[in-house]
Amino acid sequence: MSAKKSQAKTEQADLTADLVIAGAGYVGLTTAVAVKAASPHLNVTIVDGAPAGAWKKDPRASAIAAAASRMLNQLGCWEEILPEAEPITEMVITDSRTSDPVRPVFLTFDGEVEPGEPFAHMVENRVLNGALHKRAGELGIKFIEATSVDGFETLPQEVQVHLSTGETIHTKLLVAADGAKSKLRDLAGIKTVDWEYGQSGIVCNVSHEKPHNGVAIEHFLPSGPFAILPLKGNRCSLVWSERTADAERLISQDDFIFEAELEQRFGHHLGPLRVEGMKRAFPLGLSLSREFVKPRFALVGDAAHRIHPVAGQGLNLGFKDAAALAQVIVETDRLGLDIGSFAALERYQAWRRFDTVRMGVTSDVLTRLFSNDHLALRTARTIGLGLVDRLPSLKQFFIRQASGLTQDIPRLLQGEQI
Structure with missing residues (x-):
């Protein structure tokens, strides 16, 4: 065999995979790691359209629920993350106007789901992504970086995935983890239910003088929720919901004016504030895919659903997708069956779609209920929050929901191997 023919054969082998994942965000990476850790013989390839190393510059932070941290521990990532993770020891909820001199606390949650196990940790995105990488x-x-999936063709026994380089990968299953504006979801012909809230979420990190002691605070203000989430050291991550026009105005201001507006909402309980790095605004809305799967094709993470951050569950919904799809793939493979078969993928869809719709509806109701200044709704909110605060069993139920430790969750989220 000539050297030229041998090289061509090697290149063809390199462009064959059992599983191709488009997108190297947290959910795409977690899906890949979960499958490969349980079934090392499977050839898993990630195609990442972002520039190489772009994730290292992500200034944002995420709330990692207890179920997700159990999964990351099982996957061998949590030990790398934990030194930089800040446990949430308490959750405080208030409901007031920006101009109110005092913001009464209507509801508090103890931060533990089990003794010594917080219901969530705050982790900077670069730390989380670094551990997964x-x-x-x-x-x-295998990573194919700075390359996007331009299209794909589904055949009875495989998917031909066409890359922006002109190359084609032959695979049994293509997973779209390419975000809320998923190109692959559109190419697959999957429709979504969408609406916008007329709000944008301002995201930034701040440093402050006094320790936060692991306390997270969510102020429900007429323009939307304002969440203060503790980071390592005297620092916090903010998720600040404002009407879109106001958010754009605030982002365009210099730090002095921005910090003055910020202090009106943040308060002075942690001393003087200083914005760290960039501040960004993202439009907020609800998007639910009508289907999660097509033949030899599956959606995970934001490609399948986008919800309002009011409940802090967007990323954790994606982690549930990753754990469920990985379990379906691995169990199907162990039976000697085709991991891209529609029967296997329908099991994943049935497992995840109801929970996603339920969480989408919940976040939508909370957004509409709390993002207003209507007197009757304010009164109902005050009564409702007060009742919950006085019922320990109901508070425990909400903590379990926030932790992700609910019924019928995949084994990884329970801290067990697939």
């Missing part, structure tokens, strides 16, 4: 490398997952 490192673990993926250790497992031998």
Whole structure:
């Protein structure tokens, strides 16, 4: 065999995979790591359209629920993350106007789901993504970076995934983890139910003088929720919902004016504030895919659903997708069956779609209920929050929901191997 023919054969082998995941965000990486860790013989390839190393510059932070941290521990990532993770020891909820001199606390939650186990940790995105990248490398997952999926063709026995380089990968299953504006979801012909709230979420980190002691605070203001989430050290991550026009105005201001507006909402309980790095605004809305799967094709994460951050569950919904799809793939493979078969993918869809719709509806109701200044609704909110605060069993139910430790969750989210 000539050297030229041998090289062509090697290139063809490199462009064959059992599983291709488009998108190297947290959910795409987690899906890849979960499958590869449980079934090392499977060839898993990630196609990442972002520039190489772009994730290292992400200034945002995320709330990692207890179920997700159990999964990350099982996958061999949590030990890398934990030194930089800040446990949420208490959750405080208030409901007031920006101009109110005092913001009474209507509801508080103890931060533990089990003794010594917080219901959530705050983790900076670069730390989370770094740990997942490192673990993926250790497992031998192949990365094709700075390359996007331009299209795909589904055949009875495979998917031909066409890359922006002009190359084609032949695979059994294509997973779209390419975000809320998923190109692959559209190419698959999957429709979504969408609406916008006329709000944008301002995201930034701040440093402050006094320790936060792990306390997270959510102020429900007429323009939307304002969440203060503790980070390592005397620092917090903010998720600040404002009407879109106001958010754009605030983002365009210099730090002095922005910090003055921020202090009106944040308060002075942690001393002087200083904005760290960039501040960004993202439009807020609800988007639910009508289907999660097509033949040899599946959606995960924001490609399947986008919800309002009012309940802090967007990323954790994506982690549930990753854990469920990985379990379906691995169990199907162990039976010697086709991991891209529609029967296997329908099991994943049935598992995830109801929970996603339920959480989408919940976040929508909370957004509409709390993002207003209507007197009757304010009174109802005050009564409702007060009742919940006085019923320990109901508070425990909400903590379990926020932790992700609910019924019928995938084994990884229970801290068990697939």
